[in-house]
Amino acid sequence: MKTAVPGPESKAILQRLSQYQDTRSVFFVADFEKSKGNYIVDADGNTMLDVFAQIASIPVGYNNPAFLALAKDPAFQTALANRAALGVNPNKDWVDQVEKAFMRVAPKGLDQVFTVMCGSCANENAFKTAFMYKAAKLRGDAEFTMDELNSCMNNQAPGSPDLSILSFSQAFHGRLFGSLTATASKAIHKIDIPAFNWPKAPFPLLKYPLDEHQDYNRSVEQQSLQAVEQLIKENKQPVAAVVVEPIQSEGGDNHASPSYFRQLQAICKKHDVLFIVDEVQTGVGGTGTFWAHEAWDLPESPDMVTFSKKFQAAGFFLNSRLRPTQPYRLYNTWMGDPVRAMQAAAIINEVESKDLLTNVKQVGGYLQSQLPTLPTLANVRGQGAFIAFDLVDGAHRDKLLTDMRQRGVNVGGCGDRTVRLRPMLTFQQHHADIFLNTLEDALKLQQ
């Protein structure tokens, strides 16, 4: 470490940038050219172990050689210089890219993929798919009526139906109008923005350590499931789908048991409500399986699984029975990006050839075993290397994050008082030791 973080060079750049953009959320300015693997270098030349990884979106390390090699690939450069409207003129290698990037890791039974440009768009298009499916069911798969076709042009029922997506307290599914309606992590994200009248069920907030609170935890999970079933049965706006994160991330790294998710899926199936799993943050290996929901041992796949962030490509998997009856109902200009699909394929190659899921499980297990031995921190929880713990309050958490950054470890928060670890898949035990040692030092500075 050469300076405080942010240092003078970061501050000078941010002062210039703040003429044009709001920079209040920025931690520091990065020098990505100098960053490497698990280490990010800032504009002042400080080198930090990065356990935040661009809000959980760097998969296999800065300047990964496979990524750099891909940037020199003529097919990659062609895709960059000629951006396809994939719904009109897909490139001739798009079908290969779809197979190599998506179908190779498609959850079993989900034989379709729809690609878009970001995580919010992924969730909103999954919601649209659910509404089209539900509306078709409600009209008995009949043709659209003239009344429906006319009324939708004025945003009125029956063409614009009063259906809903059920989500959970503390959920985060994005920041556009539909995805923000399903979000309930922080008021500052939602206030002043019109929202649909969609319902929320309480998400279980488990107590830790799990083995000391089995009865309590089973009870809050059952309360959540009962609330879900009641809302599905009684909510004024019929529920087309339930959307859930495998681990509520932005909302505080809230976990639930595999049994909870199996029961949740069963309730959805019982009432013919679609079950959407939002793997935008949990997907692509961070939990030790490629998709976090693989750990639930579901009898069959969710109806849709959304992705973005670490996969570089965004979109969702679906079953072919959910494909809209008419074309142009799920559609947009670019419909994804072959550049990001090629990167997604490269990520899968890295995960497989370097056995990164095993690495994540090992280093995640090590971290989960060591963290509870440190003083002051509470509620250590994790799946793979997707780990979190709590401080006594937000002020102590924020101070810890700042103190760690000054000592060369970049880590982020979530929820009210939580520290979330989002290491890359290439994070190893010696990185974990640096993290643990720095954390131990920083915890000594807590009042």
Place this chain on the structure above:
Amino acid sequence: MKTAVPGPESKAILQRLSQYQDTRSVFFVADFEKSKGNYIVDADGNTMLDVFAQIASIPVGYNNPAFLALAKDPAFQTALANRAALGVNPNKDWVDQVEKAFMRVAPKGLDQVFTVMCGSCANENAFKTAFMYKAAKLRGDAEFTMDELNSCMNNQAPGSPDLSILSFSQAFHGRLFGSLTATASKAIHKIDIPAFNWPKAPFPLLKYPLDEHQDYNRSVEQQSLQAVEQLIKENKQPVAAVVVEPIQSEGGDNHASPSYFRQLQAICKKHDVLFIVDEVQTGVGGTGTFWAHEAWDLPESPDMVTFSKKFQAAGFFLNSRLRPTQPYRLYNTWMGDPVRAMQAAAIINEVESKDLLTNVKQVGGYLQSQLPTLPTLANVRGQGAFIAFDLVDGAHRDKLLTDMRQRGVNVGGCGDRTVRLRPMLTFQQHHADIFLNTLEDALKLQQ
């Protein structure tokens, strides 16, 4: 031309692709490696003059040398291999990219830019900005109340206010929940998707030729403006902003006079309603000015201007008074993409160094003068090379598009019976002559 379009190779690829994705909207499969300038080559080796250009999103020709050179630039490759979360860790050259890609062409007085990943996201974030601004005004710029902070977490008023965006009949602003609510181009885009109760004013549908219908056209424009003012005054959901396309594109290439837009802005100002101009399709030179709204001679810039498509980068310009009071209210993981910003800067360089706006004006004027001499087609209208005309009905239009494609010209439709020309900025008079000759031949096949 070697085969019909789509040819056997396109069809074989689409058959494979349709296992995973809906391909019913696809015209043909592209071979971008072989495409060059204004010519697209398909998977069967057919070479077509491209006047559709990936739904109006290719700016300076396939395999433009400046784009290919950029793909070899180390800074570009660094940005590709290390995708920044720009709200947390902007890259150290991001501020330069913002200046070179955005501020250089920012509408006068709009000194801020917010970047995202697609056109729908650009519009939705502009809408969010308008709602935050309006809600702050309505509460007298006071602090949020506890009631507001609590109610928004349940998607209820007052925290989730019943405010609206006013848009127009035939408008297209995107396909996510907010932008789709503001859209009214085709029922198939909207049906079965829940929408907000936001109002629509009639957009004037002018008669052509303009000089023969001056009184009628003035009258429909005044009717539209009166409807706008009445909705602003009386709509149950207070109007936070009016959003309008300079030329309604997806909805049928509907134009209005500069005077209409000046009056529309004046009405917005009079009632303290924000004026958002959606330049997703019209922006970046196709109309002969960099932004289409420059042709209106407004006394001051619109409050926000959104962009995407041909600019490769998506987002919107805004005035600093619209910057949200608190951080994290306009925010997401990536907040845009330095890769696409660098391409946007390269586009501006091409536009300036090759004087492409002059080219667009010249070739556009030539096309606009020649098209009315052809038989059968009606209502020739345009601004620069952003030109359209109508056939007698949709069936004749669709046949014309197919016939032209078989003869080596790729062109698209919009509205019910309209052909829309969306040439690249590098489209020249000899390309226009090929287009006109092919059109003349294809028109002879109309019944």
